[in-house]
């Protein structure tokens with residue numbers, strides 16, 4: 001009962017955030033290209049916090065003399081801190097709802113139902129990748145080859161779990177944002193976000209070291225302030241940092257969330273030795289990732305859990321959502337289920353769903369010997385399974401004898417008909433597994 005009260009309070013809090021952001025006009029203003037940086041009532045989430053992100057509000061000290069527990073220098077992922085700061089800007093204390101259920105996808109039953117199998121259709125997400133350069137076009141944060149390599153790595157890492165990404169690259173000349181100062185994120189995104197409701201936006205700049213994304217339950221997720229900010233050096237290296245940040249955007253917490261990002265030993269803490277049921281509602285809400293610290297070490301952290309007194313065992317140090325990225329190689333089934341479930345709940349706008357092909361061009365008709373008519377058209381679609389050719393005959397003022405005279409394979413652009421004598425008209429349609437395109441315009445011939 002206590003937990004439910006917390007959940008309700010937190011959901012109310014999130015609704016309040018959504019309302020505040022809507023009032024501030026920062027959601028759903030696709031296409032706006034204002035260079036004006038917000039200086040009004042809405043506090044900038046990151047003005048005060050980016051520079052001090054290394055301080056973790058809920059962290060327990062993890063560094064010991066062996067060095068075995070040293071996190072990656074600089075705490076390279078700022079997603080959680082940014083999220084907490086955003087809540088704080090709107091008067092919400094993250095710790096009050098630290099293990100609240102934030103949507104249907106947080107229910108382990110729904111998560112499990114969404115775990116993909118080999119029969120699950122692949123979800124393909126659209127990325128819009130913004131690479132910043134100096135005003136004169138020099139010093140790009142990444143080359144096109146770097147972008148290609150980074151997305152290739154991303155797709156390789158997600159392939160097992162039926163998730164893929166397609167992308168466009170936008171090179172932007174802006175010395176102002178090429179090195180992103182702590183108070184300029186809002187203005188950069190407001191100026192350059194590209195259809196954030198239909199594409200996951202990725203900004204590649206020099207952040208000084210940090211990388212972050214927005215969770216799907218963050219009201220910013222699909223708005224102008226959503227997306228991923230990548231530090232250029234991390235992006236160019238095509239390391240798992242991009243994989244990690246995309247994981248946040250698709251609904252994943254850190255594997256160490258229940259240990260270092262909640263009040264220590266409180267009701268939301270995920271102690272070593274918890275049950276699977278408890279692991280599904282605390283921490284990263286995935287009971288197949290054991291409790292761990294934010295150690296950057298490729299192995300179990302040294303020492304013991306200060307709350308249970310148990311040693312850290314079988315920790316998910318090889319998971320993409322931890323900090324030991326040099327050995328990260330996997331997501332777990334529960335994580336995959338969360339990403340698919342959160343996508344279904346909140347992120348379908350980013351999906352590149354199969355569609356019917358584009359319509360072919362108006363056919364050209366040529367009389368051939370022997371009463372034949374050659375019908376040719378432009379193939380305007382890369383994804384058709386074939387074409388249908390339709391013919392009608394003129395009778396007085398009417399067109400009659402409507403017939404599909406041919407069903408042809410992909411990439412076909414002509415058909416020879418033998419209609420006999422009379423006045424005829426022809427049109428063409430492309431089709432694939434989703435359905436048929438619009439019909440082309442009619443073309444008419446007297447034969």
Ligand SMILES: [Zn+2]
Pocket residue numbers: 077078079080244245248254
């Ligand atoms: Zn992270």
